[in-house]
Amino acid sequence: MSHLFAADANLVRQAVDAGADLETRDDRGRTPLLVAVTEDRVEIAEILVKAGADPNALDGRHDTPWLVTGVTGSVPMAKVLLAAKPDLTITNRFGGVSLIPASERGHVEYVRLVATSGIDVDHVNDLGWTALLEAVILGDGGQRHQDVVRALVAAGASVDLADKEGVTPLAHARSKGQTAVARILQDAGAH
Structure with missing residues (x-):
């Protein structure tokens, strides 16, 4: 080797x-x-x-x-x-750009950096999820995921871009009991 x-x-x-x-x-x-x-x-x-x-x-x-x-x-x-x-457009085996797994895992500082690098913050992976949807659906709603959601919103992520079933990030946050995340999304104009 x-x-x-x-x-x-x-x-x-x-x-x-x-x-x-x-x-x-x-x-x-x-x-x-x-x-x-x-x-x-x-x-x-x-x-x-x-x-x-x-x-x-x-x-x-x-x-x-x-x-x-x-x-x-x-x-x-x-x-x-x-x-x-x-x-920044190359995708992983799930059809996602680097921002998507970072958002799911709650890598706040990474998301803050990369979301402003020119990457498509609204890229949709093979599951029909954006970084914002991953942060809500697979996140725990805790402080790290709240901060990821804030960073994505600040970078211009579409707060109303729904998944394949038409469920928005706000609807997912509410159904998962993520009150703080739902508030962040509402304050950003989500419906």
């Missing part, structure tokens, strides 16, 4: 300096950058990005380094990859 997959930044730097193939793959189709992102090894990701590693390289699960930042919620890693100009 290439030293590009090492957990030691010095070994990775040596491999890069020696001309190692930045897009080499492990047995799961992951590039060294995707592994570094998954393990939140920011210094290693910086080395790889500066050397030209592809933030859009798809693995066998249809993940990319950029998409994985939405799962991990690592703001430092997101900043490293945003500097590499990732394709």
